[in-house]
Amino acid sequence: MVYIVGLLAVVFLVLTIVVLSRIATLAKGVDGNKRDNENPYEKRAAGTSNRINAVLMLAFPILGTIAAVWSFMESRPKFLPEAASEHGILTDNMFWISMAVITIAFVVTNALLFYFAYRYRYKPGRNAVFYPVNHKLEIIWTVIPAVVMAVLVFTGWRVWRDITAQAPDNSYVIEVVGKQFNWVTRYAGADDSKLGNYNFKLIDETNELGIDYADQAAFDDFTSNQLHIPKGVPVLLKIRAKDVLHSVFIPHLRVKMDAVPGMPTKFWFVATKTTEEMRNETGNPDFNYQLNCTEVCGQGHFSMKMPIVIEEEEEYKAWVASQKPFLTSNPTYLSRVPENLKARAMKYIESAASDSTSVATGGATATGTSLK
């Protein structure tokens, strides 16, 4: 790094001197009002500047290639580790294959461009070749990119089709909701594997997700500020947003999907490495998966993240079982439950809690009913 900075410093020093001397000459106005005839096009073309530019045209790609290779090797360890999801491995492979294809095209075309620029620099007395067209050549270089593109499109399309296919029926469904400026998750709960309904009009300070307790599937739902994902089984994220656009981005799983108010979106995947395994692989005991926002959503956009825990399916089940349903933690919402389902809902009201708050709850229920 130090050497590069030093080298750059020298280069810029030289350039500064060139520029300053040039400006000084110009400012004197030596050739200010002369017509340019005494320095016609050919004469200027045959001058030293043309040769210097030609040599630089050759030097640039050579130095550039060295810099590109070096910087790539240097940056490589900082790239994301191998994808921790099944589809991510496919897209990673395709990414590096496409990268190889375009690198070949990049090197060949740029090399020709700069080499020709150098090789065919102006020489007095030489004539350029009058070569306006060659249909055969043109057909060749229309067909080759077309074929390469066709292959890339076809392989890309197959992967895309599989990724965006319907989630398998046995998927674990987890709801992820984005809001300014954090994420909230909701799980179906241990008793049924169904997420209850929601309605944005039911949202308040506590019930951030607008869970609709008229739906009995919602009774055992619980929310969290973490995303727990079981390994090796399909997981379907149901994504929505409360206020503005957000976007779910889990870099290590190669997952990204916008969260759109008024339009639920989804993304399913199979995680392949637990947090623990990833910690061992990266050699970083503090490693944590993370979900980030990638759609600008306001002031706190850059800090809108959520920790993710990927664990074995058994551990995941245990964690789910250990969580308290939202209704249990917030028994006042019992008032939102319709009369005919109240008995069922009571199951989630802890007896201790219900003893102390029964009066309040009862009152609330009465109001709720009478309002209906």
Place this chain on the structure above:
Amino acid sequence: MATAELTHEVQVHEEHEHEHHELGFIRKYVFSEDHKTIAKQYLISGILWAFIGGLLSMLFRLQLGFPNMKLEWLRPLLGGWIEEGGKLDPQFYLALVTMHGTIMVFFVLTAGLSGTFSNFLIPLQVGARDMASGFLNMLSYWFFFVSSVIMFGSLFVETGPAGGGWVVYPPLSALPQAADGSKLGLTLWLVSMALFIVSQLLGGINYVTTIINLRTRGMSFTKLPLTIWAFMFTAILGILSFPVLFSAVLLLFFDRTFGTSFYLSEIYVNGEALPNVGGSAILYQHLFWFLGHPEVYIVLLPALGITSEVIATNARKPIFGYRAMIGSLMGITLLAFIVWAHHMFVTGMNPFLGSVFMFLTLIIAVPSAVKAFNYITTLWRGNIVFTPAMLFSIGLVSFFISGGLTGIILGNSALDIQLHDTYFVVAHFHLVMGSASFFGLMAGVYHWFPKMFGRMMDEKLGYVHFWITFVGIYLIFFPMHYIGIAGFPRRYYSFTAYDATNSFGDMNMFISVAAMITFGAQILFAWNFFYSMFRGRKAPQNPWHSNTLEWTAPIHPEHGNWPGEIPPAYRWPYDYSKPGAKEDFIPQNVPYSATPESNLPHENEQIAMEKEIEGMIDSQNETYKH
């Protein structure tokens, strides 16, 4: 006899016109209807905007490259936007990236590039006295000017300018309560853009009309320089897609002001559930990108046109595959309209639609590749003169290739899942669209400066300007791909909160330093430009030994461009280094009958046509009788 009389009459008429047209300062330089003046107005506005847009990027590069730097020293400039602790306000950071994008895309590379060169070159290169409607042309600039003033004014609003990214996606942009950047600044943004669109439409209609109707005698479509073809397709793109942005902007304005629900549905913000239901946030994105994608080509095609002209001239060779170049321009123009949703692969849009758009997007690589190959072949066995314009054109081709290739990756919807909205995208479009178009603009300025101002820019300063800018841009945007591959999202104020990739601190610093040096080098250009305008060496008639018609006009063309008859066009504009010819260029107005030594067999047949072309002079003069 009749012809002679007519010619005489025309000349009298013209002289009469000259007296008639002794314009005051205001009509000559301010509210001018002369296409050359309007072009210069666009150019200078564009240059000013470019410096403002560049300066904004310097501010956020400071934040990204030196996240811990105390920025108190910027308080005289930014005032309250520097927080107590000497940090940049995160809200203002978003405003900076938003305004940088808006300014660069619309005000510099659309207005500054198309506005300048379409206006300047179309009449001069097709052989017309002015635009079809000088008045509409003037209106076009002044709409742009008002739009500029409003956009500039929005920088000084208390709640800051628009801050939702240059795409201003609702609901964020529709809800003033959701962010400061969606308050007054965004209203001004919308008003400014609406006026800007009006300006573009007035300009575009004029460009197309002029090219179709006012070509000089003999200037058939297949003799048009590629610049003109490019400007025409650019204008068509703009005419067909800008109205859609207008409707997007208008509906957004309604949602903000009148409580409509075009883009809003099921929103709970700031402690209340909004009444809006039934709208679609995705609808805005479709409308926006229906312009937004053609917009990429609106800024790129003129640059490609300019490059075609500059490369052919300075390689002293005909452009390779003239017709294929037109064909690929046409192909790109058509495809540009049907690829917009590749910006939306992960918005929740139907995945089948994603497949369709992936397919269409990758097709566009084919005409683009043809263009790149043709440029390279034009250099092959040429006799290359490295004028600053030529250097910038070669640089453009390199950026076009390098940035275009990563588009093949991003256009693949499966790969876009990971890369969407990361720095990989930022690097991609800055190379292929930003830098390539900017280089087209620079090539155009260096090449046509002598025609605009009758003086030459200093070449050596031009060389230094080119090399610092060219190397600098690669140093900025090449490493930026790495940051994108590592999964860094764009529009992030800070990455210290982004644990997964809390690295690349050095790289970001390096990029910021490179950006500052590159930006600094533009001062050389500004100095060279304004100094040469008044004190540069006086230009000869045809400084680059070029074939196109503008170089047959006087060094300082008056209103009407040619004092006498407009020259005819007998041949295509790329007769460089023709075997047998005395010189290595034969301008378009030289008839085949005058060059028997270099004519190709089929060109000898064209000699018979020359009478016919000359015969059209009366009807051509008729056009200009008021």
